[in-house]
Amino acid sequence: EAGVAQSPRYKIIEKRQSVAFWCNPISGHATLYWYQQILGQGPKLLIQFQNNGVVDDSQLPKDRFSAERLKGVDSTLKIQPAKLEDSAVYLCASSLGAGGPGEQFFGPGTRLTVL
Amino acid sequence: AQSVSQHNHHVILSEAASLELGCNYSYGGTVNLFWYVQYPGQHLQLLLKYFSGDPLVKGIKGFEAEFIKSKFSFNLRKPSVQWSDTAEYFCAVSEGGTGFQKLVFGTGTRLLVSP
Numbered sequence: 001e002a003g004v005a006q007s008p009r010y011k012i013i014e015k016r017q018s019v020a021f022w023c024n025p026i027s028g029h030a031t032l033y034w035y036q037q038i039l040g041q042g043p044k045l046l047i048q049f050q051n052n053g054v055v056d057d058s059q060l061p062k063d064r065f066s067a068e069r070l071k072g073v074d075s076t077l078k079i080q081p082a083k084l085e086d087s088a089v090y091l092c093a094s095s096l097g098a099g100g101p102g103e104q105f106f107g108p109g110t111r112l113t114v115l
Numbered sequence: 116a117q118s119v120s121q122h123n124h125h126v127i128l129s130e131a132a133s134l135e136l137g138c139n140y141s142y143g144g145t146v147n148l149f150w151y152v153q154y155p156g157q158h159l160q161l162l163l164k165y166f167s168g169d170p171l172v173k174g175i176k177g178f179e180a181e182f183i184k185s186k187f188s189f190n191l192r193k194p195s196v197q198w199s200d201t202a203e204y205f206c207a208v209s210e211g212g213t214g215f216q217k218l219v220f221g222t223g224t225r226l227l228v229s230p
Contacts, residue, residue, distance in 0.1 A: 003158070033218075042119070042205050042220030043159070056217055091159070104218065106151075106159040 002026065004107035006092050012113045018080035021110045025073070025094030031055075032069055033104060034077050035091040043091055049075065079112075087114045117142045119208050121221035128196050128228050136191040136224050138206030145211030148189040149218070150180055154202045162204070165189065166211070176200070198230045 005024040013019050025032050031050055035043035046065065048056040051072035060067070064083070069075040079086055089109040095102040122137040140146065150162040163174025170182040180191045189206060205223045209216035 040222065042207075042222050043218075044220070045217050048217065093159075103161050103164065108158050 004092055004094055004105055006090075006107040006110055008110055009108060010111050010113075012115065013082055014115050015084055016081040018078065019082055019112065020076050020078045021090050021092075021112075023075045023077070023092030023107060025075070025092070026096075026105055029094035029096050029105070030072070031095045031102070032075050033093040033095075034067055034075070035093065037089045037091055037109070039088070046077070082112075082114045084114050087112055117208055117210070117219045119206055119219055119221035121204075121206055121224050123224045124222065126224055126226045128226070130198055130228055130230055131195050132228075134191070134193040134196045134200070134226070136204055136206075136226070138189045138191065138221060139187050140189070140206075140208040140219075141187065142208065142210065147209045147211055147216065148180070148182055149207040149209075150174065150178070150189075150191050151205045151207060151220075152202050153205070159205070162191070196226075196228045198228050200226060201228045202226060 007022050033048050034046045036046050037043040046060045047067045049069040052069045065079055067077045089111050091109045092107045093104040095104045118141045120139045148165040151159045152162045153159045162178055163172050163180055165172045165182045173179045178193050180189055182189050203223045203225050206221040207218045209218050
């Protein structure tokens with residue numbers, strides 16, 4: 001079974017530039033998550049999709065971050081404009097169920113460096 | 116809001132030593148509890164989980180964890196560690212129930228096992 005795919009794996013940009021990350025979840029997984037993991041911290045949920053609808057985006061900085069899930073499958077996370085404090089690993093995860101404590105499967109992450 | 120505390124940020128052990136990593140959470144209701152592990156260069160993956168039932172949970176690679184509700188704890192244990200257990204370990208919590216639950220992660224514990 002193929003895992004969660006993410007691209008790019010690494011990205012370096014200057015502050016005020018924009019950047020986009022892509023995620024392809026495990027086939028058949030209804031729920032998709034984007035996490036931000038700053039160095040020395042645990043992952044923090046940014047946004048959660050159920051199919052192509054947003055379930056939770058309470059911790060997404062909506063003035064600069066946006067995300068969409070196309071046709072309930074792939075997802076993109078965008079930052080515009082980027083700030084220095086956005087330097088982090090951005091993790092995508094997916095899970096099978098529509099609710100409940102299902103196991104989340106994580107992708108390799110995208111390491112973003114903002115200079 | 117929920118929070119998760121992992122007391123040890125770095126642990127260094129020799130092979131065959133016993134391991135216990137602490138995890139405490141702050142939430143008074145029903146919870147789902149997880150330990151995730153990230154081996155060097157690999158994705159986050161599930162080590163074990165507790166939803167209900169027997170509070171002593173056994174996971175992969177000889178790990179186990181005990182849920183002590185009165186102490187709001189879910190400590191991870193392994194009787195004899197191996198060099199291959201070198202990794203970062205994350206405790207995570209979500210609210211129990213059948214709705215959409217957000218995973219809240221601790222800051223992680225880096226374990227180094229010396230041969």
